[in-house]
Amino acid sequence: MKGFSKWLLQLVVGFIGILLISGLPILIMGFQQGEFRWKEYGEHLVILFPLSDFLDANYGPHIGQYIIYSLEILFLALIVATGLAILFTILTMLCKERTRQRIKTVFFFLESLPDILIILLVQLTVIMIHKNTGIFVSKIAVTGGEKLYFLPVFCLMILPMIQLYRLSMLTFEAEERKMYVELAKSLGFKKLIILLVHIFRNAIISIFFQSKKTMWFMLSNLFILELMFNMPGIMLHLRDNISGEVFLITVCSFFLPVFLLYSFGEWYFVRRLNRGGAFE
Amino acid sequence: MKSVWKQPYFVIGFVILAFFLVGSFVFEWVFGSDPKQTYFIYENGRVVQAAPLPPSWMHPFGTDQFGYDMLAKIMLGAKYTIIAAMGVAAVRMFIAVPIGFAIGTYWQKRRLLINSFIDPLHYVPMTIFAYLMLYPVLWEPMEGFSTTVWERIIIQVVLMAIITVPIVSSLIGNEANLLYHEEYILASRTLGASRLRIITRHLFPMMREKLFVLYGQQVVETLVVFTHLGLLYLFIGGTEVSYDPMFGDPPKSIAYEWAGLFGSSFRYLQGVPWLPLVPAICFALVILAVAAMIEGYTRAVSGKVKIPKRKKVALVSDDTIKWNQQQLKEKLQVLRENEIR
Known part of the structure; x- marks a missing residue:
């Protein structure tokens, strides 16, 4: 069970990381005018909630x-x-x-x-x-x-x-x-x-x-x-269509499958290794 | 450590890099900062060819659609591209090395958390990340730039350096943490060495060679990101944009740096293949040169790359042999002492 909670932690922290990164362009958008837009950045961080609204607005077929x-x-x-x-x-x-x-x-x-x-x-x-x-x-x-x-x-x-x-x-x-x-x-x-x-x-x-x-x-x-x-x-x-939202969707669409694939692979191989006693 | 200058790979790489870099300055000094322009080629008073001219003896790399000599453009632009790439990698290492060592030693308990924060960064293609961050800086707004070329180049170098600092420092951190648990460092800690002393006396000297190799890899990576950004019309030092609705020129690079040469001509691949191909090949040459230098350096510091020999098969273990030798030595000493007496 310890392994699972560790895995969940990695997934959640990864998500938060992507969310923080996706807002960065908004933060420096005002560069030519010489300002950082902290307020807009803060607003961007809460766009995910509620999730259904976010998906309706940004996720078409x-x-x-x-x-x-x-x-x-x-x-x-x-x-x-x-x-x-x-x-x-x-x-x-x-x-x-x-x-x-x-x-x-x-x-x-x-x-x-x-x-x-x-x-x-x-x-x-x-x-x-x-x-x-x-x-x-x-x-x-x-x-x-x-x-x-x-x-x-x-x-x-x-x-x-x-x-x-x-x-x-x-x-x-x-x-x-x-x-x-x-x-x-x-x-x-x-x-x-x-x-x-x-x-x-x-x-x-x-x-x-x-x-x-x-x-x-x-x-x-x-x-x-x-x-x-x-x-x-x-x-x-x-x-x-460069924007924080599309960026978020793009990165997640690669992060999720690859993360799942490699977590599964790691779990499978580590289990096989341990059963064989190669690591003991 | 053998001298790197005895390594053919290192020397070849160095010569290519120096040719472009020194050649670029010499070229500007000799021929001035404007490339030669040839609109038409005349033969007996009649126009036989108009720009863009294909590669020939007069123009080894051909000319572009405005008649500018490609060889001159390449030579003039080399210094911006190469120095910018080396600068990005240097700034990146300068920031990432201290953070990496801190992750590996001071913050090693929180390493899992830090790593899982940094992990998703790998899923962001560097080009997209750089594009997002650099677009507000490099794309000329309607009212013109409010910054100078050199300001923009410096901001670009620093931004591009910072975006991969987390990845590089976590790499260094993991490596340093592996070393931190070596036995001799354990011994040194037991004797009361502080973490700072362990970093300066043990970890840094142990990792110096690896850090040099990492620097070379960062230069290569930066060059590749430059080519990608060129395709997205973001050029080193800013992109000149024409907002004229009727006769707008395509986005232009301000200096003749290679990313711009490549990015702005990629669309003409079918008709004028030498326009995008020449800068692309030059990029490849510089990247190969850096790779060759890395390989030469690695061979110099690790000694000649030898084909590993098979383990010798011994019936008795090494310890037994050592013990035997010890015994023999003692016996001999006793014998000699007896003789003297």
Whole structure:
């Protein structure tokens, strides 16, 4: 029960934090006139109550659609990125030490490419392919009501994939040095079997815990992606109707699902770990 | 610690960064602060090409739609972009390091509460947060700016530094708290060292290298936020807005800084790809340079990155071996003493 109350505390404090942040722009809105608007800030803090009025005024069905579209892109990209990162990790782990070091250096520098350059290059490539061969791979911007999935997910997943790849390489290599791998090797198991069955199961927990940071990183990218592809998501909606209320809804719409997902994951993995006695 | 100058990565990164930074000042000193303008290219008295000109020998990066040379714009703008990014990261570290150490030592009992306050900040994309905070400062109002360019740059740097101070200081706080429970610090506390002394004598020296790396990462992050803000038409030093309803120019950057060059030309990607692509590649180059410096620095302070060797398999434990050696030494001493006698 102690764990639950701690969880509830984190959730409530998180909410209060978001509420306080969402009012900040109102506070400094009067900057050009040289004043801080404390009174308006105070008024903003109580807009949530009563909750039903707040939702009626600011939460229409179209906002729900924006949120769902943004979350779809975000989670699709996360799933694809995780899958590919783990696949590449296992492939690299099968290589020799020297090759491994080289691949890691290349990925280190790839990781520092800015997201705008990647999106620009992808869009340019699509344009060039269309110009030269006439094959239309995908639309490079959303026009009208339809939704775009393939290209945004592709752009969004590249950088997180590289980050996750570096992370899982570190974890896998740390696991590889442990005794149970040595034992498995001496028993004559093949390298691939050891990787897939033994190391993978232990590494995935650590990767899950650290992937939260990648998630945060993706949120910033998602914003720029919606801007450059003109996608009807919640971030673009926020840019067009900038206000404390929309800001509050936007941040909560990411905070709640991700927070719930990771709390559940933590609870599940910690329980499994404790039952196995690995932490005792 | 080996010298960082022997690390090829560090040197390469440093050279690229110095090229842009020093080059920017030298360029302005030699060619003046206005880029060269070419409207048309004539051949035998006839106009063959009009601005925007594609990259050629005359204009390695092409020209923009008004005929200004892109290379000149890039070189002139480099100093604003790079110095602003380094400034933001420096101010941020300057504020966050003391707070972080305080969280890790003095306020460690309240760390859970502080962390759960800071946690939701991660869900606010930095760009949106910066946009919200900077819009009133940088967007030119109807009646014109009431501040000067340098005032705006300073306010922007400080605001951008402050918005991620909580995240960075909680990071430092957690790290410092981990170290605080090390055995040698426990020993030092038992001997009566105050928390301030532990911070200055133990925690800070232990974390100095990590803090340098963190500084580099903050520079990279700031550069990325600059590119994002550029897309939102918020440029370093303010955005010039034309309120003319009929012939309004698009929002313009006041200096030739890169975020402005990129943000204001992004829409022309299909027709004039070099306009947004050149600043974007320059951003990437600077970010790569900083990343290379970080990597070189890390290698210098941690020694050569070695492929870890397998643990040697010993049938007896290390303690037993040590005990044996001790015994042997004592026996030898006894023998030698006997000999002398």
